[in-house]
Amino acid sequence: MSQSKTNGLNHIAFIMDGNGRWAKKRHKKREYGHIRGAEVFRKIVRHCADLGIDAVTVYAFSTENWKRPKSEVNAIMSLCRKYIDEALASDAEASVVFLGDKSAFDAKMRSEMEKLEAKTAHYRKKICIAFNYGGHAEIVDAVNALIAGGKTHITEEDITGAIYSGIVPPPDIIVRTGGEYRLSNFLLWQSAYSELFFTETLWPDFTSDELDGIIEEFGKRKRRFGGV
Ligand code: FPP
Numbered sequence: 001m002s003q004s005k006t007n008g009l010n011h012i013a014f015i016m017d018g019n020g021r022w023a024k025k026r027h028k029k030r031e032y033g034h035i036r037g038a039e040v041f042r043k044i045v046r047h048c049a050d051l052g053i054d055a056v057t058v059y060a061f062s063t064e065n066w067k068r069p070k071s072e073v074n075a076i077m078s079l080c081r082k083y084i085d086e087a088l089a090s091d092a093e094a095s096v097v098f099l100g101d102k103s104a105f106d107a108k109m110r111s112e113m114e115k116l117e118a119k120t121a122h123y124r125k126k127i128c129i130a131f132n133y134g135g136h137a138e139i140v141d142a143v144n145a146l147i148a149g150g151k152t153h154i155t156e157e158d159i160t161g162a163i164y165s166g167i168v169p170p171p172d173i174i175v176r177t178g179g180e181y182r183l184s185n186f187l188l189w190q191s192a193y194s195e196l197f198f199t200e201t202l203w204p205d206f207t208s209d210e211l212d213g214i215i216e217e218f219g220k221r222k223r224r225f226g227g228v
Contacts, residue, residue, distance in 0.1 A: 007219035011055040012048060013128075013171040013194070015186055016041060017178030018202030031075035036204035038079045045127055047208040049094065051215070055126040055168040057099070059186045063134035066104075077109070080131060084112045088119065095123040099164040100133035101141070126168050135188030138163050142189075163189055170194060173218055175211075177203040193225050 016037055023033030041058055048056045061076055087096055098113050105113070113131075142162035146154050160166060170190040174183070179200040183191060197214050199206070 006051050006053060006215055009051075009053055009172050009215060009218060011057070011169050011171045012053055012173045012175065013057040013059075013187060014044065014203075015059045015174065015176040015178075015184065016203040016206075017176055017180055019204055021178070022202040022204040030072050033202075033204055034072070034075055034079055038083065040204055040206055042083075043208065044206065044211060045094075047211060049125060054124065055128065055171075057128035057130060057165065057168070057171060057187070059130045059133065059184075061100075061131045061133070062185060063101070063132055063137055064185070077105075080129070081109065081112065083129075084116050087116055088112070093123050094125040094127050095120040097126060097128045097165075097167060099128050099130045099138070101137065102132070104132050128165055128168060130186065133164070133186070135183070135185040138165075139189055159189060165190060173197060173214065175199065175214060177201050177206050193223065195221050195223065 019033030019037040020030040021033070022036065023030050026032070041060075045056050045058075060080065065076070066073060096116050098117065102110050102113060139159065141164075142159050143154060145162050146158050151158060165187070170192065171187060171194045173196075174187065174191055174194045175197045176183075177199050179198070179202075181198050183196075187194070195218055197217070199210065199214075201210060
């Protein structure tokens with residue numbers, strides 16, 4: 001698919017759901033599904049870059065995901081570390097930004113995240129990784145930051161500028177894999193006019209071809225942003 005076929009798509013976001021079920025179907029541990037999921041994440045991000053899409057956001061770890069067994073949480077943390085190490089060592093030309101509360105991570109992980117963000121900050125293309133992210137928490141943090149900065153009357157523009165992902169425009173498309181039909185506390189402020197796509201495909205089975213089909217369908221939707 002050529003860049004001209006991305007139909008004005010600047011920012012696409014993914015809820016990468018279904019890793020656990022994908023692994024279970026193969027009689028493997030859930031961690032195995034996340035390993036495969038991380039590979040698919042790399043492939044899809046590369047495909048989006050090839051298509052000329054400026055920003056990709058993925059939901060990799062929610063504020064609620066701490067409730068999972070420790071072994072699974074550790075596996076997701078390791079996959080994130082591995083990605084950071086690889087990205088630090090590579091010269092991929094995209095800015096990596098972590099959306100979420102970093103204070104929950106150990107000092108080493110935090111400093112690696114910040115190192116990667118600082119090293120890549122000048123690139124135009126953005127890869128946003130929602131990690132220890134919650135949409136409610138994001139709005140509350142933004143409001144508190146505005147109050148701490150002396151604001152007494154808060155506008156929509158203030159919140160848009162203060163949320164974690166204020167550096168990217170709102171997503172044009174949010175794709176959720178795994179057959180669930182909800183946003184699960186993802187990009188609640190930013191999703192006001194996003195086009196939503198849900199697929200039964202489990203994230204480890206999600207392909208560039210399926211994404212191309214979604215982008216084609218996106219081109220057929222009429223976006224009115226509240227107008228007529
Ligand atoms: C949801 O599937 C997936 C997650 C909670 C984790 C996603 C994380 C990765 C793909 C690792 C990549 C991370 C980085 C930063 C490279 P699920 O486990 O809820 O699936 P289920 O609904 O089938 O149980």
